[in-house]
Amino acid sequence: MEIQEIKEELKDSLQKILAYADCDKKLEEAFAKSLISYKRLSQKSSSDDAARILRHELTGLFYKLYEKVFGTFVKTGKLPVVIRMFLEFGYVDEELAGMENAVYLYQLVEQLPTNPGEGVYSLFQWLVAVYAGKKEPSRNELDMDYREYLREEKRMRRISPEEEEALLKNNLSRVNFEIRNMFISVNKITFGQPTTFCPVFSKHTVLKSLSSSLVTAEKVKAVLDKIRSIDFGVFYRDTLYSNPDRGLNGLMIKTEVLPDVILLPNVGSRGVMWQEIEGRKRDTPGRLMCSMFHVEDLEKTFMELAGDFRWEMCKRIQGGRWNDLSEPSLTSEYCDYVQFFKRNRDLSSDTKEKIKMQMGRARNNYRQMFVSDYVLWLRYESTGSPRLNKVVRQILAVYCPFSAAVRNKVAVNPLFKEPIEKYTIIHSKEVHKITLLCKKMETTGGVPTELAEYLRYLES
Incomplete structure (x- = not known):
């Protein structure tokens, strides 16, 4: 036309x-x-x-x-x-x-250069998927999914049991729940300046050409692939695998579940990791949100989202003991590091002062501190250019390990030798166990796809 x-x-x-x-x-x-x-x-x-x-x-x-x-x-x-x-x-x-x-x-x-088939949606495409029942509405700010929300409404006698049953089957009501909870909140956050936000498209918000700031499925795939090429396990999570016909029952393996990415209808500067899983199922995609027209560094934004995802997924897995050091995990060890850094003999006076300043910038928010360290881990440490202190490097080397290609590249630097060796010792036990299991399977009918994929992950 x-x-x-x-x-x-x-x-x-x-x-x-x-x-x-x-x-x-x-x-x-x-x-x-x-x-x-x-x-x-x-x-x-x-x-x-x-x-x-x-x-x-x-x-x-x-x-x-x-x-x-x-x-x-x-x-x-x-x-x-x-x-x-x-x-x-x-x-x-x-x-x-x-x-x-x-x-x-x-x-x-x-x-639109989106691709719902590969998990990159515009907001409207996402709502269509929710209406069609292909996707569940997001949890609200009280961490309740749609079903839990209706149950609470019934408990508070705002709706009757009959109304609850009808609303559960009403797809348009599910969409409206998504609009009133996720869309309204995330649209403002991704815009980046909540105090001046207005959802109608206005030329005064266009700070650079729309064509250059447009987020496409291709760009999203490129940044996620880059993150995964460094932190290869970022979107893997524990899954219970059973194959009774092959004598496998309750084997804990890791499977990769890539997140859904939803592009909000605004010209904005921030990303949001809205939820790490769908509902309560741990083998479902997380949800990462970003402006349709993103005016900041898209790669850095998605690195921050990946860090957020790492943190929240660990909390989800650990439950109430996410900061309990008696159960070692990413969150518990990082929290222990921040809480007691002043007593840590592995940290110099200058380093402790830098940590204190970092805490101030993050307003004592441990998750924000971790995310900022995680971005440095991906952007600089992965190239062999140290930016983190010894303690943080050790934590990230164990819980957010570099891929084999990156490990081999940075191992020549003495600063990375000890963290990589520690990870290798912990990791080699699982590699040995699964390698032996796969060899056994080869002689009795072939290796199941899930097991072969897990071994590939372990060898990454």
Whole structure:
């Protein structure tokens, strides 16, 4: 389609969206009025009370309209381009977006470079998957999944047992739960400046060209592959494997479960590791969130998300004893290191001062401290360029080990020799056990795929 034809299609976008939504007159008028006032603001990110109140009001109305538009899509199955632009990008008005940006979004929306088949979704594609029952709604901020949330609503007598049963089967209700919990929260966080956030697409938020900041499935795959080439076990987790026909019962192995990546409809600067598993099942994908148009270093953002994932997955596995040193783990050893670094004789006075400053920057948040160390581990330590102190390096070498290729490369540096040797000693016992088991299996019908994959992991 020619540019001029696209511009004609984009005229009166707001009226087209409101007409499609088929919402009540009150919501329609309130949204239009708030949007007009927002367009008139000379400083849309102003911190004065009038601007702040207007953004808050427009934000609430936007999400109500979003639910209505999605509901119409479900009922009719029809999705005009301008409507999809609203669902995919938060686009509502050609003037607010800027005509050049609006034309780009129009051309982009029909060929989004996402790939749900490989776990990279736009927000709208994710909601469609939730509606279809292919994905479960995310847990809310109280760590309750959809079923638990309804159970609590019934317990508090806000709904009846019959209503609970009906809502469990209502796919649109599941989508609305996802919008009201995950979408509303994560959209603001990924934007990066929560105090000035507004979900409608506006040209004042476009800090670099949309084409250069667009996050694609190809870019996501590239950064995740790079992380996995360094920390090869980042997305592996313990799984109980049984194969009674081959005499295997309750063997604990590790399997890789790559995360789902959901791209939020904003121009933003942050990522969010929203949950490390789906519901309560440990063999399900985690959920990593990022802006559709990401203005910061995408590789660094995903390294931070991987660090978050490492931390939260360990907490999930360890349960209530995640910081109990009597059960050694990534989180318990790192917490012990931070709590007692002043007494640690392996740390110099200068190093202790640096740790104190790091704690201040992280506001004494151990997870944030770990994530910052983890990024240094991936970016610099993996190239043989030391940035971490001896204690942290030892912890990460054991619990976030480098791949064999990276270990061999950095082993020439004396600083890495001891940590790598410690990991090798711990690791070699499991390698020996599984290697013998695989050899035995070869003579009795072949090695099961799961076992062969686990041995490949151990040899990485």
